Amino acid sequence: MFNSLRYYVKQAFVQVFRNRAMSLASMFSITAMLLILGIFFVVMVNIGVAIEEAKADFDSVSAYLADETTYEQAEVIILQLSGMEEVADVYYLDKDTAMEQWKAQEWQDNAYLLDGLVENPLPNSIEVKVRALEDADRVAEVLGTFDGISKVKYYQETVDKLVQITDSLNMGLLVIMAFLVIVSVVVVSNTVKLTVFARQREIEIMKYVGATNWFIRGPFLTEGIIIGLIAAGVSAGITALIYSRAIAALSLDLSLILGNPMVPVGFMTFNLIWIFIALGVSIGACGSIISMRRFLDT
């Protein structure tokens, strides 16, 4: 077992070196695929993080209380809500505190303009923080069933849209990934097939001498894996480089648009390299196995 493993690895390196041009071609194609994938991945992760951040801003539901609703009645509603699984936090916000917050958050330096108001136009309210953005609908529905609530307000459309965007982004990433993986397997299997062609005679002799199919496949499989590994390393390096450049150039502008900083290079690269290695190795291995199928039917 150990003897064969050593033989595979030795042969594989010899093959990669002897068929430099072919090996490079395979490496290039896997690298190209991984790069495209990597860039997509990086963009997706950033968008995903931005969306998650954005979701946090929309995870509250406000229930405005009718003027005649008393604090005691509100407390009954709060008690019932706090029993719900979807609810993370629920509290009573009286109209004066609401005015203070409103002045501080929205009007800031111009808050003095509101001082002219004779009567506070804001209602008392029950503020609910939901556990997950997707639960906002359900909580709003429940709130609507209580008496004494005049209006339930939350960012319904925004919430729906964000959920929808996240879903379709994930779906899109999956489809693109599947497509790219298939294309790279085909490309690699064709390149490996050429090296197999070049060694058809050797394979034939191996069969005559009594080599098992797996023994014949071994070095080619290892060759595919080595090519995949190198491609993974190269593309991870390039992606990290591009990404760090992108951060340097865009981070400020983007953080204004997205409202949060971009994912750090180190973190991104660390995650990406494992994905690349897994993909590179499986693409290389699958390519080799597929390309050898025809040569090994006895």
Added chain:
Amino acid sequence: MIIFENVTKNYNTNVGLDNVSIKINKGDFVFLVGPSGAGKSTFIKLILKEIDADSGSIQVDGKEITRLSNREIPKLRRSTGIVFQDFRLLPKKTVFENVAFAMEIIHQSPRQIRRQVPQVLSLVGISNKASKYPSELSAGEQQRVAIARAIVNSPTVLIADEPTGNLDPDTAWEIMRLLEQINMRGTTIVMVTHAKDIVDRMGKRVIAIEKGRIVRDDVGHYGYQENNSKHMGMYSYEKGGPLNHV
């Protein structure tokens, strides 16, 4: 050792072997002769299970090989060495590596390989060429390497498919003496050949195949085209009927 019983193999409409029965004993040296397309290659391919017989039974080393699964074929081939007319050495490997290759395939340790390959190279008489590449060798030397590769794993049967076909007469004789030497060590040898002089001078058992049938099987001469009617096999060949010696 090698037993064919009523073996038939057809290719589409062409006959490969037609109801052939042969018994080759352990330690035999057998020549397989006959015109091109007579069925000699079919015979060898069947022994190696490169192709499957349509009917009949084939035993190699006491094992029925017609029922072997694909997974068991490598094992069968390890007990049968093979030498070709065109040597089939790997051009990018040295003499040593070409022979070592056959041992690597059956998972031998590097130590065993380092010990055994020189022994075999010395047996075939090319110890001094171990680090050369096949292109640096003469045809005869290349065939010796091929023989070394075929016997390094101590097969019980050595199949030689026109091993002297590409060699000049003197070299051919050297190879024949080497094969005879290997045969004397107990390896069964089945040699396909067109070389009449070799067959005649070796005085071994000769099986003649034509149109998929055995037309002669006896000791001595190649010449079924010559005046050999004293042989029963020849007689039956002239009558167009097979005579199978089992």
